[in-house]
Amino acid sequence: MGRFNEIKELRVENIVKRFPGVLATDHVSLTVGEHEILALVGENGAGKTTLMNIIMGLYQSDEGSMYINGEEVRFRSPNDAFDCGIGMVHQQYMLVPNMTVLENIALGMKECQKFAKVDLASVRKKVTEISTKYGLKVDPDAYIWQLAVGEQQRVELVKTLCLGAKFLILDEPTSALTPQETDELIALLSRMSKELSIIFISHKLNEVKALSQKVCILRHGAVVFEGNTKDYTPKEIAALMTGHEVETSANTEEPCEGKPALEIRDLCVKSDRDFLALDHFNLDVRQGEIVGLAGVSGNGQRELAQAINGLRRVESGSIRFFGTEISNMTPRQVIDLGMGYIPEERNIEGIVPSMSIKENMLLKDNETERFSKNHILKNKVIEKYTDDMREKFDIRSPNMFIAAGSLSGGNIQKVILAREIDRNPKFLVCVYPIRGLDMGAAEFIHKQLLALRNRGVGILLISEELEEIMNLSDRIAVICKGQNQKVLMRDEASTARLGILMAGVKEDE
Amino acid sequence: MNNYKLWYKVAVILAAIIVALFIGSVIIIAVGGNVVTTYWIILSMPFKNLRSICEVLTRMIPLMIIALGICVSSRCGINNIGAEGQMYMGVVASCAVAFATAGMPRMVAIPLCILAGAVAGGLYGFVPGFLKAKLEVSELLSTVMLNYVATQFYLFCIRVPLLDPQEKTGTPMSARLPDSASLHKFFRGASLHQGIILALALAVLVYILLFKTTWGYKMRAAGASSRAARYGGINVSKYLIIAMIISGACAGMAGSVELMGVQGRAMSGITSGYGFSGIVVALFGGLHPILVIPAAFCFGILLYSQVNLQILTAVPPNLVQTLQGAIILIIVSVQMVINNPYTEDRFRRRFFARAKREAR
Numbered sequence: 001m002g003r004f005n006e007i008k009e010l011r012v013e014n015i016v017k018r019f020p021g022v023l024a025t026d027h028v029s030l031t032v033g034e035h036e037i038l039a040l041v042g043e044n045g046a047g048k049t050t051l052m053n054i055i056m057g058l059y060q061s062d063e064g065s066m067y068i069n070g071e072e073v074r075f076r077s078p079n080d081a082f083d084c085g086i087g088m089v090h091q092q093y094m095l096v097p098n099m100t101v102l103e104n105i106a107l108g109m110k111e112c113q114k115f116a117k118v119d120l121a122s123v124r125k126k127v128t129e130i131s132t133k134y135g136l137k138v139d140p141d142a143y144i145w146q147l148a149v150g151e152q153q154r155v156e157l158v159k160t161l162c163l164g165a166k167f168l169i170l171d172e173p174t175s176a177l178t179p180q181e182t183d184e185l186i187a188l189l190s191r192m193s194k195e196l197s198i199i200f201i202s203h204k205l206n207e208v209k210a211l212s213q214k215v216c217i218l219r220h221g222a223v224v225f226e227g228n229t230k231d232y233t234p235k236e237i238a239a240l241m242t243g244h245e246v247e248t249s250a251n252t253e254e255p256c257e258g259k260p261a262l263e264i265r266d267l268c269v270k271s272d273r274d275f276l277a278l279d280h281f282n283l284d285v286r287q288g289e290i291v292g293l294a295g296v297s298g299n300g301q302r303e304l305a306q307a308i309n310g311l312r313r314v315e316s317g318s319i320r321f322f323g324t325e326i327s328n329m330t331p332r333q334v335i336d337l338g339m340g341y342i343p344e345e346r347n348i349e350g351i352v353p354s355m356s357i358k359e360n361m362l363l364k365d366n367e368t369e370r371f372s373k374n375h376i377l378k379n380k381v382i383e384k385y386t387d388d389m390r391e392k393f394d395i396r397s398p399n400m401f402i403a404a405g406s407l408s409g410g411n412i413q414k415v416i417l418a419r420e421i422d423r424n425p426k427f428l429v430c431v432y433p434i435r436g437l438d439m440g441a442a443e444f445i446h447k448q449l450l451a452l453r454n455r456g457v458g459i460l461l462i463s464e465e466l467e468e469i470m471n472l473s474d475r476i477a478v479i480c481k482g483q484n485q486k487v488l489m490r491d492e493a494s495t496a497r498l499g500i501l502m503a504g505v506k507e508d509e
Numbered sequence: 510m511n512n513y514k515l516w517y518k519v520a521v522i523l524a525a526i527i528v529a530l531f532i533g534s535v536i537i538i539a540v541g542g543n544v545v546t547t548y549w550i551i552l553s554m555p556f557k558n559l560r561s562i563c564e565v566l567t568r569m570i571p572l573m574i575i576a577l578g579i580c581v582s583s584r585c586g587i588n589n590i591g592a593e594g595q596m597y598m599g600v601v602a603s604c605a606v607a608f609a610t611a612g613m614p615r616m617v618a619i620p621l622c623i624l625a626g627a628v629a630g631g632l633y634g635f636v637p638g639f640l641k642a643k644l645e646v647s648e649l650l651s652t653v654m655l656n657y658v659a660t661q662f663y664l665f666c667i668r669v670p671l672l673d674p675q676e677k678t679g680t681p682m683s684a685r686l687p688d689s690a691s692l693h694k695f696f697r698g699a700s701l702h703q704g705i706i707l708a709l710a711l712a713v714l715v716y717i718l719l720f721k722t723t724w725g726y727k728m729r730a731a732g733a734s735s736r737a738a739r740y741g742g743i744n745v746s747k748y749l750i751i752a753m754i755i756s757g758a759c760a761g762m763a764g765s766v767e768l769m770g771v772q773g774r775a776m777s778g779i780t781s782g783y784g785f786s787g788i789v790v791a792l793f794g795g796l797h798p799i800l801v802i803p804a805a806f807c808f809g810i811l812l813y814s815q816v817n818l819q820i821l822t823a824v825p826p827n828l829v830q831t832l833q834g835a836i837i838l839i840i841v842s843v844q845m846v847i848n849n850p851y852t853e854d855r856f857r858r859r860f861f862a863r864a865k866r867e868a869r
Contacts, residue, residue: 311739332742343740352734363741366723375723
């Protein structure tokens with residue numbers, strides 16, 4: 001099977017891909033040798049994923065060529081890439097949740113599908129063979145929906161390897177993992193590199209450092225740097241990636257003793273699948289402090305944010321906001337009390353994607369005297385205001401009339417931030433504020449949050465990036481299975497300690 | 510560059526028209542008609558004289574009013590397929606009020622009749638809106654089913670309570686409306702009636718409602734992304750119900766106007782399928798209240814040509830319905846093409862590459 005028995009070298013030359021109005025990759029050339037791990041780093045929108053999709057045959061490049069072992073190849077579809085032994089694990093896992101691991105793997109294996117029948121026995125044999133060879137533990141009979149994110153990723157890896165991949169492409173493989181799972185994955189990948197070549201996309205530089213031999217940095221679609229990883233510090237790589245020195249802002253203020261702003265007692269909330277997502281959850285946030293809530297996503301964070309903002313029914317317990325009981329209020333009532341909310345899914349919840357930037361600025365305040373009179377919108381005032389906000393929050397767009405959904409993630413987040421901060425909230429709930437953003441945008445958002453804190457606003461920062469939480473928070477709470485594990489002061493916290501708490505181990509016992 | 514974009518859109522639309530004409534030609538040939546004559550009749554007859562233009566405009570009135578209602582509901586994210594039923598309810602209510610107000614001055618009776626139509630249609634639109642908002646019943650199901658209910662209710666009304674007392678043959682229809690409830694014609698011998706004023710005024714009103722008021726803003730936000738709207742503190746269920754009431758009220762008024770301006774009495778088949786054509790008109794007009802006006806005019810031409818084809822050629826008038834179907838498919842395809850930036854970019858690069866080669 002396959003066109004090549006081994007891949008000694010994969011080389012792409014002068015790859016150009018244009019999207020409407022953008023040059024996604026600009027004459028990119030790179031080479032990966034046998035058993036080599038290349039880290040491909042760059043900010044969001046630098047063209048990393050596009051380049052990989054071209055290598056996989058998902059996109060056709062407009063110019064340029066690709067060689068395996070010096071022989072030119074041209075991929076019209078991912079199947080062609082599989083035939084040559086190249087496999088990719090995408091950022092979003094491509095698994096069918098209500099099928100078993102075995103069935104998911106069988107989906108891609110054409111040689112195991114005869115007429116209408118799938119030969120599951122031979123798939124099972126292959127899966128066992130692969131998982132013992134690489135030390136990848138998977139339960140072939142588990143359903144995908146029963147698996148944790150880290151396990152699903154292993155399934156993706158096994159699936160790709162079962163297709164005969166000798167060359168792996170991993171698109172941000174650690175973005176949804178806990179610190180411990182990340183360490184396991186890195187150990188696993190360096191073991192696997194004895195058999196395979198790997199391209200590894202990431203913007204977490206400590207992982208790049210730990211895993212790769214070579215690093216290649218993309219900026220605005222072009223390769224700006226290539227070198228051996230061991231010769232450079234993460235800081236130098238970060239500077240090359242963004243094009244300037246990166247300073248991370250950190251909270252250095254003394255913990256403040258403000259009045260209590262948000263008091264949550266014994267809160268029970270059900271998830272969409274009808275189990276208790278929050279199980280007697282307790283938390284206090286004072287005015288003028290940032291409380292970071294660390295945890296692996298899916299442990300009740302989403303439900304907590306929704307319950308506070310009136311978007312999810314509270315079964316029992318209480319949420320007091322400056323003394324007022326707000327559980328089971330409508331979203332409008334909560335907003336009117338001065339709550340600000342940066343939601344998890346910025347593209348479909350934080351903005352109305354098909355509406356213009358201008359219209360999105362009004363989402364919460366369209367009935368205020370400032371923007372309307374007798375229900376007629378004050379168009380001129382709104383346009384002036386939007387212009388000011390674009391300037392103040394550095395929202396980069398050709399004009400204010402384009403659909404907000406067409407902006408990049410960072411600019412969408414700035415639109416939301418501008419709206420939420422400029423309405424002078426008394427409190428802000430902030431969910432995964434920098435997920436998927438590049439360093440420049442993330443930095444900007446962190447600065448704004450710290451400024452807000454120093455103005456005396458309390459902030460509940462829900463995040464899975466421990467670095468972000470440890471940099472910004474005054475106090476850190478850890479959520480696991482809907483319960484508050486423990487609250488630590490900033491100087492008591494370490495990645496290892498938080499990681500253990502996030503995994504559900506109670507310290508006191 | 511912007512010039513290029515405009516030309517690109519024009520080219521796509523022209524291509525779509527050619528495809529539509531081609532599909533139509535194939536069908537005309539298949540039924541043994543003459544392609545050129547048929548198209549000539551469809552396109553030229555409406556402009557022959559004042560009377561024929563009025564015929565087109567008359568058909569445009571109910572189409573437009575219904576399409577305006579569809580604009581509101583669709584922009585709020587609910588598909589109202591029930592305009593046909595809401596229109597029937599409007600006819601019944603207007604008809605009843607017309608007889609009740611007989612003898613009153615026209616300035617009082619006519620607004621009351623139209624209001625009755627709006628209220629009846631609005632209430633009939635409220636039902637699926639409420640079911641959707643509170644119980645998540647699919648509006649596709651409820652509106653279509655309510656159409657059947659309305660049709661049968663209407664037939665009952667014109668057979669029993671509203672039946673013309675002078676009618677001895679048993680044809681189900683009401684008596685002629687009293688003059689106090691009749692919309693007058695503008696020209697002697699031409700069908701155009703005062704309802705067009707209502708239609709044009711409504712277009713402006715719906716435009717203002719949707720794009721200039723906070724209510725319209727909230728409806729559009731709820732329709733474009735209900736999660737974002739809920740997050741922004743908008744009571745999505747409330748605006749969904751309001752949008753359905755407005756949509757139903759429009760369809761009800763279309764019924765009133767058709768009754769009071771054209772037919773003069775309630776009889777079977779009074780809606781002529783306007784409730785469904787109105788949806789197509791709204792889509793053709795890009796769900797924009799002002800663009801609905803030319804869109805309704807185009808469909809007025811098509812509907813009027815049914816009459817001419819019957820008189821002047823051997824081509825069956827049902828051909829027009831087939832053409833309508835082809836047009837719907839083509840509108841949808843054109844929207845896909847125009848809204849796909851990738852296709853546009855590909856064409857742009859081919860276009861400029863060729864221009865460069867030729868310049869050399």
